Amino acid sequence: MVNGEKLILDGNAVADSMKLQLEGRIKRLKERxxxxxxxxxxxxxxxxxxxxxxxxxxxxxxxxxxxxxxxxxxxxxxxxxxxxxxxxxxxxxxxxxxxxxxxxxxxxxxxxxxxxxxxxDVDGVTAVGYAQNAFGYADYPSCTPAAIMAILAYYQLPIGGKHAVVIGRSPILGKPVSVMLLNADATVTTCHSRTSDLAALVRMADIVVAAVGKPKFVQGDWIKPGAVVIDAGYNPGNVGDVDYEACLANASAITPVPTGVGPVTIATLLKHTVHAAEKLGG
Amino acid sequence: MVNGEKLILDGNAVADSMKLQLEGRIKRLKERxxxxxxxxxxxxxxxxxxxxxxxxxxxxxxxxxxxxxxxxxxxxxxxxxxxxxxxxxxxxxxxxxxxxxxxxxxxxxxxxxxxxxxxxDVDGVTAVGYAQNAFGYADYPSCTPAAIMAILAYYQLPIGGKHAVVIGRSPILGKPVSVMLLNADATVTTCHSRTSDLAALVRMADIVVAAVGKPKFVQGDWIKPGAVVIDAGYNPGNVGDVDYEACLANASAITPVPTGVGPVTIATLLKHTVHAAEKLGG
Known part of the structure; x- marks a missing residue:
């Protein structure tokens, strides 16, 4: 979906494409x-x-x-x-x-x-799952980080050589998405509550991932013109971690909330479960 | 050791202090x-x-x-x-x-x-060991990353709120030291061969960790005045990954090669082995 020159990263489109691929796999499993x-x-x-x-x-x-x-x-x-x-x-x-x-x-x-x-471990929460993801060969990386990567892939947004700034360092989101972006050849800066001058760092980013859990935390003037903004937050009242309207002004591409990362996270969980069923059998 | 206003981070001093603490523990183990x-x-x-x-x-x-x-x-x-x-x-x-x-x-x-x-796994190379380290509770984090943290601790160099730039993303060095610095409240940028404008990023760093495996790769004019420079490289001819003399000019503190990170890595390995002996018994 393009809004003027802006690409609105529609999570429903990504999720639908993933589910379409799953339908045939589920059908074949059921035949077994x-x-x-x-x-x-x-x-x-x-x-x-x-x-x-x-x-x-x-x-x-x-x-x-x-x-x-x-x-x-x-x-x-x-x-x-x-x-x-x-x-x-x-x-x-x-x-x-x-x-x-x-x-x-x-x-x-x-x-x-x-x-x-x-x-x-289709949600990628175990230590072994975490490490396999960091080493680049996990069957089931954490669903939200994997969803973020799926959105970037679906919209063919380049990662290699880009500077990604991740705000948040939780073991299920900030840390694994940082390492997944790193494995995809981004230069990655991981920020958090103790970061000095967060705004200046975010202003350097080609890709911003907000995973901080604070409504409308990321400000419009933090976004470098042309940057890609991924909002992995979900706060009460359908509000993300990004001030969407303000960031839209500078971003070249941005995920809305709630129809951005959320539906892709669920589709990723389904995909992992289908994959597990294929591996484990009945 | 202070050289003018410069702090030379003497790995032998750190290693000796660690070994001194181990002596009593080894004695008590032998009594058992x-x-x-x-x-x-x-x-x-x-x-x-x-x-x-x-x-x-x-x-x-x-x-x-x-x-x-x-x-x-x-x-x-x-x-x-x-x-x-x-x-x-x-x-x-x-x-x-x-x-x-x-x-x-x-x-x-x-x-x-x-x-x-x-x-x-006293060298912290298994997936579980890697993840435990990322989650902040490993008994045995990878030895070289743990040695870097030990040097910073010994010389009481602050990490929290600082911007650390790690050059290298290997599973035994760049990635684990990035996450250890992150867990110690640094803002961490991990760079590598695909990083665009590496020099500009390194110039932002309060703490630079070179773990790239290329002799004298880090240049003196990449170092922000007052930065701490940790050279985790070791190349043929006793040469690190940092152009030591050139970086010394700008750094406030720097590890030499070979008497910087190397001896502390070995002391860390010994410490982990003593800890394992205490846990496992005979």
């Missing part, structure tokens, strides 16, 4: 008696998390895949959560496991992530 | 009947690799530790190498395993690294 199944685990009753899990389940259904929803109370212990994950690891009808984060504070999230079998 | 043992594996007859392995073995001996040298011919298969590693994994007298790299081209180096038990 295998229906790809994503198990989602929701701990507690955070309404946004519940919405995310529901969206993922619905997306599975629309493609003819199965989703299994495991819902645990907010008082679930780390041990009980790990036991539930291990059951899903053993369940041959389950091909992918997604633990919706954040989990309640009393749970050891890292221990829970590590309990997911690497062969079913 | 445990002598920390590092197994080194050398495949083929590359003279530099043989020298490195010998240096590591000698460093063990000087501290009263044991080193076990496994030497395999250049024609060793991946399978045979992995079998040798598995034997060391099972050997209760061995606490740390170091596979000297590079290995000959026909060997699947990644598969060999992954065969090392995480509990004995």
């Amino acid at each position: 008696g295998i229906t790809p199944c994503l198990a989602t685990i929701l701990v507690g009753d955070d309404p946004s998390s519940a919405t995310y899990v529901r969206m993922k389940g619905n997306a599975c259904k629309r493609l003819g895949m199965t989703s299994m929803r495991v819902e645990l109370s907010a008082s679930t212990t780390t041990e009980a959560l790990i036991a539930a994950i291990r059951e899903l690891n053993e369940d041959r009808s389950v091909h992918g496991i997604l633990l919706q984060h954040p989990v309640p504070h009393h749970i050891d999230e890292r221990a829970a992530f590590e309990a997911i079998a690497i062969a079913k | 009947g445990i002598t920390p043992c590092l197994a080194t594996i050398l495949v083929g007859d590359d003279p530099s690799s043989a020298t490195y392995v010998r240096m590591k073995g000698n460093a063990c001996k000087r501290l009263g530790m044991t080193s076990m040298r496994v030497e395999l011919s250049a024609s060793t298969t991946t399978e045979a190498l992995i079998a040798a590693i598995r034997e060391l994994n099972e050997d209760r007298s061995v606490h740390g395993i170091l596979l000297q790299h590079p290995v000959p081209h026909h060997i699947d180096e990644r598969a060999a690294f992954e065969a090392i038990a995480i509990a004995k």
Whole structure:
């Protein structure tokens, strides 16, 4: 979608293209008696998390895949959560496991992530999955970083030799997208809350990735004319981490919220689950 | 050591301080009947690799530790190498395993690294070790990156809020040191052979880490006045990746070669092996 000289990076178009490719693969799996199944685990009753899990389940259904929803109370212990994950690891009808984060504070999230079998880690949250992604050969890189790369690829936006500035350093977003951009030959600067003069660094960027979790954090005058702006944030009220209208003025290409990175993240999760079903069988 | 206004970051001083702390720990282990043992594996007859392995073995001996040298011919298969590693994994007298790299081209180096038990991965080369380091809780981060952090800590050079520019993106040096600096609250730019206008980026750096493997690659006029320069390179003829004399002119602090990062890397390896012996016992 082109808005004047601006390219609006429509995540729905990318997601639709990915799902189209999945349809044939799912059909062939079903001919073998295998229906790809994503198990989602929701701990507690955070309404946004519940919405995310529901969206993922619905997306599975629309493609003819199965989703299994495991819902645990907010008082679930780390041990009980790990036991539930291990059951899903053993369940041959389950091909992918997604633990919706954040989990309640009393749970050891890292221990829970590590309990997911690497062969079913379609969200790329285990240590081994993280490292395989950093080394450039992961089957299942973290879904949001992989979605960002898919958007850049779909719109044929060059990465090699470009300077990418990533704002955020979380283990599921800022860090893995930094290393994926690096593996795609970008020069990568990773910024965060302790960065001095963030605006000056962002102004150098050919590609800006906002993954900071603060509404409208990235300002229009931080964007170098012609830069590509990827907004991986999603805050209450359908607001991203980027001041969209202001950044649109300088950017050559930009993802909107909520129809940018979000739908591609879900499509990536489905793609990984189909891939896992192909590898694991029934 | 101060040279005029310049701080020469003497790796021998850092290494000596680390070894001093290890002496008491080794003594206590020996009282329990445990002598920390590092197994080194050398495949083929590359003279530099043989020298490195010998240096590591000698460093063990000087501290009263044991080193076990496994030497395999250049024609060793991946399978045979992995079998040798598995034997060391099972050997209760061995606490740390170091596979000297590079290995000959026909060997699947990644598969060999992954065969090392995480509990004995004192060189931080496995995927799990890599990710634990990225997440900030590794027992054994890669030795050269950990040595760089130890030098900065020893000389009390601040990292938080500083802009670090790392030149190099290898899985054992550029990538892990980038993430360690990031975890220490630096803003980190990782550069490489595809970086456009490297000199301009390096000129922004408060901390420069050269890990590129090209003699005297980093030029004096790339260094911002007052920057800290860490040379992790080691090229034939005792030459680093930094044009030392030229960079000294602008830097506030700089590591020489060969008495900078090198000795601290070896001391780090010894420290990790002692730690492994404390954890694994005899």
